Amino acid sequence: MTLELFEPERRGNILPRDGIVEDYGLILNQAQSDQYLRYFLHHLAWQRDEVVLHGQHYITGRKVVWYGDEHYQYRYSGSLKQAQAWNSGLFRLKQHIEGLIGHPFNSCLANLYEHGQQAVGWHSDDEPSLVSKAGHETVIASLSFGATRKMRFKHKVQPEHIDVLLQSGQLIVMRGQTQKYWKHCISKTAKVLDPRINLTFRYFFPG
Numbered sequence: 001m002t003l004e005l006f007e008p009e010r011r012g013n014i015l016p017r018d019g020i021v022e023d024y025g026l027i028l029n030q031a032q033s034d035q036y037l038r039y040f041l042h043h044l045a046w047q048r049d050e051v052v053l054h055g056q057h058y059i060t061g062r063k064v065v066w067y068g069d070e071h072y073q074y075r076y077s078g079s080l081k082q083a084q085a086w087n088s089g090l091f092r093l094k095q096h097i098e099g100l101i102g103h104p105f106n107s108c109l110a111n112l113y114e115h116g117q118q119a120v121g122w123h124s125d126d127e128p129s130l131v132s133k134a135g136h137e138t139v140i141a142s143l144s145f146g147a148t149r150k151m152r153f154k155h156k157v158q159p160e161h162i163d164v165l166l167q168s169g170q171l172i173v174m175r176g177q178t179q180k181y182w183k184h185c186i187s188k189t190a191k192v193l194d195p196r197i198n199l200t201f202r203y204f205f206p207g
């Protein structure tokens with residue numbers, strides 16, 4: 001048996017103000033997380049993402065795929081995204097997380113970082129399709145598998161940073177005003193050579 005030196009335990013809000021990021025700690029054991037990592041590496045329809053920045057088209061190193069209750073579509077960063085029908089393992093996890101959090105999700109954006117040089121830059125998940133017209137908070141549940149990576153939060157106005165290391169099997173939930181006041185990123189690191197998968201369960205409002 002391998003002993004983890006540090007096993008994240010459930011913590012309340014890790015942000016000091018203007019939003020809520022709840023750290024649920026490890027919600028799966030190591031064997032389950034390993035199994036899901038191998039399964040998702042091989043059974044999700046990974047594709048490099050296309051983004052348009054200042055009129056230039058870029059293909060990302062990171063691979064993504066989007067699943068949902070229906071074949072939702074939206075235009076984001078200049079390209080059209082289309083949701084795939086749920087993968088069965090992903091759907092099981094979605095139900096598990098809905099039970100833990102007590103919030104429904106109808107879609108999941110999955111990210112694959114093959115090594116530490118693949119990352120995602122500063123952004124907020126504040127596209128109109130994620131924001132309720134009825135004024136409900138945006139709730140995003142993020143579950144990680146594989147290599148431990150650092151997620152950073154940066155306040156949009158105050159000079160404040162919060163870092164959190166995300167381990168395999170660890171769940172965090174971004175809610176409240178988080179997307180309005182904070183940006184987040186996954187930073188690059190030369191130290192990580194192994195893959196990481198992150199699943200972000202979201203509630204999508206079709207336009």
Ligand SMILES: O=C(O)CCC(=O)C(=O)O
Nearest residue numbers: 109111120125186198200
């Ligand atoms: O990989 C992660 O943990 C974050 C991914 C992310 O921010 C996103 O998909 O919007």
Ligand SMILES: [Fe+2]
Nearest residue numbers: 123124125184
């Ligand atoms: Fe994000």
